[in-house]
Amino acid sequence: MKNVPLFALAAAGALSAFPASAADADLKALREEIAQMKNAYEQRINALERRLVQAESTSTQAKAAADKATTQTARAGEGKASAFNPEIGLVLQGQAKRMQDVPERVVSGYWPSGHDHGGDRRGVSLEHSELMFSANIDPSFRGVARFAVTGAGEVEVEEASVSTLGLGNGFSVRGGRFASDIGYQNAQHPHEWDFADATLMQKVLFGNEGYRQDGVQVKWLAPTPFMLQFGAELGRGANFPGTDRNKNGSGAGAIFVKTGGDVGAANAWQAGLSFLSTRAADRAAHFEDTGGVEAESFFSGKSRTAIADFVWKWAPNGNASERSLKLQGEVFRRTEKGTWRCDDADAASPTTCTGGAALGDLATRQSGGYASAVFQFMPKWRVGYRHDWLARGSKAFDDATVFGLLDAGNHYFADFKPRRDSVMLDWSNSEFSRLRLQYARDRAMMGVTDNQVTLQYIMSLGAHGAHKF
Amino acid sequence: MRILFMLLVVLALPAQAALNVFSTVPEWAALAQEIGGERVRAVSATTALQDPHHVDARPSLIARARNADLLLATGAELEIGWLPVVLRESGNPRIQAGQPGYFEAAGFVRMLEVPGRLDRAEGDVHADGNPHIQTDPRHFLAIGEALAARLALVDPANADAYRSGYAAFAERWRARIRQWEAQAAPLKGVAVVSQHKAWVYLYDWLGMREVATLEPKPGVEPSVAHLAKVRDQVASSKPRMVIRAAYNSARPAEWLSAETRLPIVVLPFTVGGTPPAKDLATLFDDTVARLLLPLK
Numbered sequence: 001m002k003n004v005p006l007f008a009l010a011a012a013g014a015l016s017a018f019p020a021s022a023a024d025a026d027l028k029a030l031r032e033e034i035a036q037m038k039n040a041y042e043q044r045i046n047a048l049e050r051r052l053v054q055a056e057s058t059s060t061q062a063k064a065a066a067d068k069a070t071t072q073t074a075r076a077g078e079g080k081a082s083a084f085n086p087e088i089g090l091v092l093q094g095q096a097k098r099m100q101d102v103p104e105r106v107v108s109g110y111w112p113s114g115h116d117h118g119g120d121r122r123g124v125s126l127e128h129s130e131l132m133f134s135a136n137i138d139p140s141f142r143g144v145a146r147f148a149v150t151g152a153g154e155v156e157v158e159e160a161s162v163s164t165l166g167l168g169n170g171f172s173v174r175g176g177r178f179a180s181d182i183g184y185q186n187a188q189h190p191h192e193w194d195f196a197d198a199t200l201m202q203k204v205l206f207g208n209e210g211y212r213q214d215g216v217q218v219k220w221l222a223p224t225p226f227m228l229q230f231g232a233e234l235g236r237g238a239n240f241p242g243t244d245r246n247k248n249g250s251g252a253g254a255i256f257v258k259t260g261g262d263v264g265a266a267n268a269w270q271a272g273l274s275f276l277s278t279r280a281a282d283r284a285a286h287f288e289d290t291g292g293v294e295a296e297s298f299f300s301g302k303s304r305t306a307i308a309d310f311v312w313k314w315a316p317n318g319n320a321s322e323r324s325l326k327l328q329g330e331v332f333r334r335t336e337k338g339t340w341r342c343d344d345a346d347a348a349s350p351t352t353c354t355g356g357a358a359l360g361d362l363a364t365r366q367s368g369g370y371a372s373a374v375f376q377f378m379p380k381w382r383v384g385y386r387h388d389w390l391a392r393g394s395k396a397f398d399d400a401t402v403f404g405l406l407d408a409g410n411h412y413f414a415d416f417k418p419r420r421d422s423v424m425l426d427w428s429n430s431e432f433s434r435l436r437l438q439y440a441r442d443r444a445m446m447g448v449t450d451n452q453v454t455l456q457y458i459m460s461l462g463a464h465g466a467h468k469f
Numbered sequence: 470m471r472i473l474f475m476l477l478v479v480l481a482l483p484a485q486a487a488l489n490v491f492s493t494v495p496e497w498a499a500l501a502q503e504i505g506g507e508r509v510r511a512v513s514a515t516t517a518l519q520d521p522h523h524v525d526a527r528p529s530l531i532a533r534a535r536n537a538d539l540l541l542a543t544g545a546e547l548e549i550g551w552l553p554v555v556l557r558e559s560g561n562p563r564i565q566a567g568q569p570g571y572f573e574a575a576g577f578v579r580m581l582e583v584p585g586r587l588d589r590a591e592g593d594v595h596a597d598g599n600p601h602i603q604t605d606p607r608h609f610l611a612i613g614e615a616l617a618a619r620l621a622l623v624d625p626a627n628a629d630a631y632r633s634g635y636a637a638f639a640e641r642w643r644a645r646i647r648q649w650e651a652q653a654a655p656l657k658g659v660a661v662v663s664q665h666k667a668w669v670y671l672y673d674w675l676g677m678r679e680v681a682t683l684e685p686k687p688g689v690e691p692s693v694a695h696l697a698k699v700r701d702q703v704a705s706s707k708p709r710m711v712i713r714a715a716y717n718s719a720r721p722a723e724w725l726s727a728e729t730r731l732p733i734v735v736l737p738f739t740v741g742g743t744p745p746a747k748d749l750a751t752l753f754d755d756t757v758a759r760l761l762l763p764l765k
Contacts, residue, residue: 012597041714064587136566139565139567142557163557165557165562165565166556166559166560166561166562166563166564166565166568167560167562168560168561168562169560170535170559170560170561171560172557172558172560207595219558219560220560221531221532221535221558221559221560223535223536224532225532225533226528226529226532227528227531227532228532229531229558258528259528260526260528260529261528261529262528262529265516265518265519268525268527268528268529269528270528313525317516317518317519318515318519318714319518319519319520319523320520320523320525321520321523321716321718324717379718381691399505401545411739425660425716430589430593430689430691431523431550432589448634465524465553465554466527466549466550466551466553467550467554468526468554468555469525469526469527469528
């Protein structure tokens with residue numbers, strides 16, 4: 001639009017300089033036309049100038065007009081199709097760990113949960129790298145996918161879930177694969193942990209990676225002035241302590257309640273109670289038979305876990321950029337009831353269990369927990385201490401049958417209380433990078449006191465979703 | 470049983486007639502209160518003494534978001550570290566992004582410092598530009614007008630009250646701006662050092678010049694090496710003061726002040742940042758007064 005009058009004026013200039021060879025009548029007509037155009041444009045320019053004067057009458061009005069114009073142009077530029085691509089984030093994690101070489105490392109007294117991404121390896125190792133995608137699907141749904149790529153090149157689907165965006169009345173529903181909201185730390189991804197490794201509690205309850213559901217979760221937030229949330233989950237139940245049982249319907253159910261609030265501006269807290277119920281069918285673990293040959297034991301029955309969790313955060317005036325303190329603790333109780341049997345681990349090496357032998361009933365009740373404190377003493381720097389403990393608990397089975405087949409020296413039968421104390425120091429250059437040095441005195445296995453030193457890095461690239469409390 | 474009882478108590482409370490407005494930062498809560506008066510009950514998720522970039526998705530915020538009719542955010546990714554979680558956990562469809570109950574102030578002003586290149590090597594940069602838009606009082610007119618329209622949309626019964634509430638506010642505010650501009654005339658062209666890039670809109674308004682920042686990159690804590698560089702720079706660029714927000718750490722500015730004798734000016738940054746900054750008007754009264762002190 002700006003170019004048109006300029007062009008017209010230039011053309012007018014050229015025409016007025018034209019030699020008088022053209023017919024006078026034509027020339028006159030042209031001149032009249034140009035005069036009209038000039039008139040019209042002068043009027044419009046005058047009108048514009050008047051408007052400009054009006055707009056400049058106060059600085060505020062002029063600025064508002066300019067603001068509106070620039071906002072509009074900026075908005076128009078965002079219409080590219082690629083703008084709809086999901087947010088993509090990548091977490092790179094690795095460590096160097098110094099610890100004893102213990103052949104079959106177990107937590108004494110507890111059924112091995114198996115499965116981890118290599119956090120228990122000696123020397124330099126790549127922990128898993130986490131690739132995340134997330135986006136709103138439409139006005140009603142949001143999708144999240146997380147893939148863990150291990151150093152060995154395996155890809156695991158950690159999360160692939162769809163959740164509702166504000167269903168109303170405080171309800172929200174999530175479906176697919178997701179980290180269960182039981183307890184506090186279970187739903188956190190390893191890069192959010194305050195220490196380099198999982199708690200002993202998490203390790204024996206669900207394995208290093210925590211409990212993941214393939215199922216549905218419904219949460220309801222009560223309309224209270226403090227937070228009060230109720231949740232229920234139904235899932236496949238294929239993960240430890242349950243097993244995949246090839247059945248219709250749900251294999252694991254969980255319920256939880258979480259509450260929390262502020263105490264002044266400086267303190268915030270959250271507490272929760274959770275309960276998980278699932279079943280196992282032939283859940284396997286390695287044992288040694290009375291002759292010291294490796295046999296396999298299988299547990300079938302109910303497994304119930306109750307967890308209580310508590311978190312307290314403090315920062316001066318609620319401003320955590322300088323100093324802050326986080327206190328965190330969880331306790332659990334697990335009861336399992338069912339039957340067990342044993343068999344050869346390897347057909348080539350016969351054991352007392354050859355041909356399969358019933359071990360009778362097994363009823364266990366075990367408990368434990370952890371407590372940790374992490375203090376940020378200056379920007380970027382934090383120190384932390386964590387204490388892990390597991391109780392001996394009780395196991396009821398028929399001694400004569402079991403010890404007739406399995407060696408009483410198996411770690412599962414150990415009369416032992418696993419313990420671990422860890423201290424860590426970490427430095428975060430920004431919220432996207434963290435380096436951590438950790439020392440742990442690990443007494444989780446009877447007869448082994450392992451002084452472990454870990455140097456870890458956690459780096460986050462690209463879009464990084466907000467963390468929960 | 471006890472929980473049930475508490476629930477009943479809560480539900481039995483007289484129905485609140487006021488519109489529940491949940492603001493991420495104090496300035497928009499104050500603006501909503503100016504426009505809506507007693508028709509709105511506005512609360513802020515953060516205080517002026519908290520760093521708005523670093524806030525936890527606290528349980529109390531989730532509870533408040535659950536019952537909010539209107540959410541006021543700055544936008545431009547200022548709240549990206551916590552607001553998405555609070556919105557998702559709230560289970561409240563009214564205030565989800567894209568709904569009438571979700572209001573982003575940054576959409577109604579001209580953004581400055583929009584990065585040409587997005588790279589985290591540049592520190593905590595925001596794709597949509599510098600999010601600290603509340604430091605220019607002129608922005609409250611455009612944002613207030615949009616907010617009044619939004620209040621009218623969310624609460625149609627009081628639409629006229631919001632419109633006239635805004636009109637009255639705008640008239641008062643324009644007179645105030647003229648007053649502040651007259652008072653602040655000596656600040657035109659004055660060179661300053663700031664701790665965080667939090668004042669670009671304030672400088673744009675009053676014609677001040679930022680010659681250095683204590684943070685080497687936005688959001689990166691000042692290092693000794695960088696502070697030493699700023700000290701050397703001060704000798705040639707001759708700033709008149711070093712400016713920090715009430716929520717910023719005091720030490721970097723104190724160090725520079727001790728080395729260079731530059732006076733420190735602590736600005737409220739938002740409502741509640743200093744004792745005199747009780748509402749929007751006193752926020753700018755105090756800001757201008759504090760800026761003028763070192764010139765006397």
